[in-house]
Amino acid sequence: MSTSAKGGVLVYAEHENGVIHPVSFELLGKGREIADRLGVELWSVLLGHRVKRQAEELVYYGADRVFLYDHPTLEVFDVVRYKHVLVKLVRETEPLVFLVGATPLGRSLAPRVAAALNTGLTADCIDLQVDKDGELIQIRPAFTGNILAHIKTRSRPIMATVRYRVMKAPKRDTSRRGVVVEKRPGEALETGLRFLGKVSARRVNLADADVIVAGGRGLKRKEDLKLLEELASLLGGVLGVSRPLVDEGWISKDYQVGFSGNTVKPRLYVACGISGSPQHLAGMRGSDVIVAINIDPSAPIFRVADYGVVGDLYEVVPKLIEALKRIKGGSVDG
Amino acid sequence: MLIKQVPDIEKVRFDVETGRVDRSSAPAETNPFDLNALETAVRLKEKLGGRVTVISMGPPQAESSLRDALARGADRAILLTDKRFAGADTLATSYTLATAIRKLGSFDLIVCGEKTVDGDTGQVGPEVAEHLGIPHVAYVCEVREVSEDRILVVSDMGDKYLFEVTLPALITVTKDINTPRIPTLRDVLKARRAKVEVWDADSLAGYGETCRFGLQGSMTLVTRITIPSEEGRRGIIFRGEDAVERLIEALRKEGFIP
Ligand SMILES: Cc1cc2nc3c(=O)[nH]c(=O)nc-3n(C[C@H](O)[C@H](O)[C@H](O)COP(=O)(O)OP(=O)(O)OC[C@H]3O[C@@H](n4cnc5c(N)ncnc54)[C@H](O)[C@@H]3O)c2cc1C
Ligand SMILES: Cc1cc2nc3c(=O)[nH]c(=O)nc-3n(C[C@H](O)[C@H](O)[C@H](O)COP(=O)(O)OP(=O)(O)OC[C@H]3O[C@@H](n4cnc5c(N)ncnc54)[C@H](O)[C@@H]3O)c2cc1C
Numbered sequence: 001m002s003t004s005a006k007g008g009v010l011v012y013a014e015h016e017n018g019v020i021h022p023v024s025f026e027l028l029g030k031g032r033e034i035a036d037r038l039g040v041e042l043w044s045v046l047l048g049h050r051v052k053r054q055a056e057e058l059v060y061y062g063a064d065r066v067f068l069y070d071h072p073t074l075e076v077f078d079v080v081r082y083k084h085v086l087v088k089l090v091r092e093t094e095p096l097v098f099l100v101g102a103t104p105l106g107r108s109l110a111p112r113v114a115a116a117l118n119t120g121l122t123a124d125c126i127d128l129q130v131d132k133d134g135e136l137i138q139i140r141p142a143f144t145g146n147i148l149a150h151i152k153t154r155s156r157p158i159m160a161t162v163r164y165r166v167m168k169a170p171k172r173d174t175s176r177r178g179v180v181v182e183k184r185p186g187e188a189l190e191t192g193l194r195f196l197g198k199v200s201a202r203r204v205n206l207a208d209a210d211v212i213v214a215g216g217r218g219l220k221r222k223e224d225l226k227l228l229e230e231l232a233s234l235l236g237g238v239l240g241v242s243r244p245l246v247d248e249g250w251i252s253k254d255y256q257v258g259f260s261g262n263t264v265k266p267r268l269y270v271a272c273g274i275s276g277s278p279q280h281l282a283g284m285r286g287s288d289v290i291v292a293i294n295i296d297p298s299a300p301i302f303r304v305a306d307y308g309v310v311g312d313l314y315e316v317v318p319k320l321i322e323a324l325k326r327i328k329g330g331s332v333d334g
Numbered sequence: 335m336l337i338k339q340v341p342d343i344e345k346v347r348f349d350v351e352t353g354r355v356d357r358s359s360a361p362a363e364t365n366p367f368d369l370n371a372l373e374t375a376v377r378l379k380e381k382l383g384g385r386v387t388v389i390s391m392g393p394p395q396a397e398s399s400l401r402d403a404l405a406r407g408a409d410r411a412i413l414l415t416d417k418r419f420a421g422a423d424t425l426a427t428s429y430t431l432a433t434a435i436r437k438l439g440s441f442d443l444i445v446c447g448e449k450t451v452d453g454d455t456g457q458v459g460p461e462v463a464e465h466l467g468i469p470h471v472a473y474v475c476e477v478r479e480v481s482e483d484r485i486l487v488v489s490d491m492g493d494k495y496l497f498e499v500t501l502p503a504l505i506t507v508t509k510d511i512n513t514p515r516i517p518t519l520r521d522v523l524k525a526r527r528a529k530v531e532v533w534d535a536d537s538l539a540g541y542g543e544t545c546r547f548g549l550q551g552s553m554t555l556v557t558r559i560t561i562p563s564e565e566g567r568r569g570i571i572f573r574g575e576d577a578v579e580r581l582i583e584a585l586r587k588e589g590f591i592p
Contacts, residue, residue, distance in 0.1 A: 083464070103492075107472070108460055108470075111456075111457040111459075112460045112470070114425065119553055120552070120553030121424065121457060122554055123457055143343055143348075143454065144343045144452075145562070146561075149558070150556070150557050150558035150559070153555075154554075192499060193498075195495065196486075196495075196496040196497060197496055198495055199496050235590060235591075289590075290567070291581070297571070305569065307570050309572050309573070310572070311577060327582075327592065
């Protein structure tokens with residue numbers, strides 16, 4: 001492998017305090033596929049301070065070449081400074097494709113990079129396919145999740161942000177070898193941004209949850225959220241809610257699922273007393289298995305459900321809890 | 335302050351055959367997130383003085399959203415409308431908006447919505463900031479302090495972070511930052527008579543390259559539209575006495591219950 005190269009597929013490695021965000025590994029998985037189809041190298045770029053060790057990790061997940069910018073001026077994320085570095089790297093190496101996780105950080109950073117490079121950027125993709133002409137088709141939900149748009153880009157690099165948990169991360173392979181290219185970020189210019197620290201941490205990370213039991217306006221009182229919490233914990237999951245319960249002040253926004261809240265993709269999503277508005281569906285449609293409990297058989301949520309129970313959640317949920325407790329108890333006894 | 339007019343997404347229909355969005359099928363409204371952005375700007379004005387200018391790029395009908403913004407406290411409204419702006423992706427949209435802002439002259443703060451309910455990319459704000467060479471903070475859920483040359487904001491990126499930003503700057507705001515006011519009848523009537531300035535591509539010619547507007551300046555192309563399919567969903571509905579038992583059985587088969 002030569003020390004300089006052009007025209008690869010580049011993946012942005014996002015991390016917080018040196019912990020790589022799993023979406024970056026997922027993108028390396030997809031990036032590998034695309035790079036192989038196009039017959040080019042898979043690259044990754046990592047910015048931070050004291051993150052050298054993580055560069056190797058990116059190789060284990062499939063990168064042929066990692067551009068490492070390890071420098072004190074990059075210790076905290078500064079969108080303008082990071083943009084400078086990435087723009088310079090892209091101009092030097094001319095990647096064909098540049099993928100960034102569609103996390104809040106990625107969705108703030110990628111557009112600045114794209115605008116500086118005068119290139120196209122597709123937002124929040126849920127699929128990337130190379131068609132028979134070797135063109136990259138980027139598929140993304142739009143109109144609050146009501147449609148899927150297929151998008152092509154006529155400039156290079158083709159840039160896209162990609163949603164968390166829609167691609168499969170490859171297996172970590174410590175026998176893989178790649179090149180880590182240590183780069184210097186250049187002079188740290190004043191950007192006008194000063195990071196003053198974390199104000200508060202989220203109470204729950206719904207994006208990572210495997211099981212979510214969510215409640216909506218079918219709940220009569222705030223206290224009844226406990227019922228759903230109990231069901232959630234019996235299923236090994238966490239509580240979620242529709243927006244109106246947040247607006248009522250019943251619970252923190254951290255628990256909100258939907259267009260103006262969290263996008264989630266658990267293995268199991270149980271919607272209790274949720275009608276299934278487009279804004280709610282936009283946040284949970286990608287769940288592996290969807291269960292709906294609703295008193296109204298015509299509620300739209302049933303149209304996306306794998307399993308549904310038509311009934312009063314105040315009867316159905318306690319029965320479910322009872323049954324699950326019996327099963328748990330049984331498995332302990334037996 | 336930047337606003338976009340969007341179709342009512344509960345009503346809008348899509349033609350899957352032609353892959354078109356049938357915008358005539360639904361009434362137009364102001365992007366909900368932009369009402370929060372406008373409220374943010376108007377509150378800052380009420381506290382600190384200054385003027386709020388709203389800019390929207392869109393078809394002539396977008397004028398109604400600008401009038402609504404005037405009723406809600408904006409002082410000046412500019413509609414960017416021209417066939418040559420049409421078909422723009424976020425790159426061309428942001429370039430055109432940035433060019434218009436350059437023509438306006440000096441400003442302290444640009445406020446955008448977090449994203450729109452139609453295009454839904456959330457890219458226009460950061461891209462405008464880049465074209466203008468100013469810093470930005472996305473997902474702002476609280477403005478803590480403002481002084482003449484800086485602003486202190488909280489950004490909701492899952493966890494919440496505090497940033498100090500030197501002005502001029504751009505922020506994009508979430509729906510949680512405030513509750514937009516309802517305009518009074520008097521304000522609505524006054525806004526009806528107010529002037530909405532209209533700028534076309536030629537009027538921006540001295541401030542940017544017109545070849546970067548509209549379709550010509552766009553690098554992404556929507557080639558096809560599909561409706562998300564629920565085909566893979568089982569759609570098994572249980573009713574009556576044994577519904578819960580049957581659900582338990584199904585969850586066991588799926589491996590969620592031992
Ligand atoms: C810009 C914008 C962004 C938005 N973002 C979000 C978002 O992120 N997330 C979100 O959720 N919403 C969002 N909304 C709001 C959204 O439009 C809906 O209003 C909301 O999702 C409805 O919540 P719900 O399903 O809990 O309530 P409802 O629509 O009122 O539904 C309640 C359901 O409970 C059922 N029910 C009632 N009693 C019982 C009972 N005893 N047992 C069983 N079922 C019962 C009813 O049949 C009904 O289907 C947004 C709206 C806008 C305009
Ligand atoms: C189905 C579909 C998918 C698309 N996907 C992409 C894509 O992936 N990438 C891409 O580059 N383009 C895409 N576009 C084009 C994009 O929707 C348009 O460029 C649109 O004009 C601006 O993008 P947005 O609606 O996503 O705005 P956002 O970036 O979501 O808007 C954020 C904020 O910017 C301001 N703003 C946005 N538009 C305007 C305006 N016209 N006038 C004034 N202020 C405004 C508002 O404050 C708004 O709240 C897509 C279009 C369609 C129909």
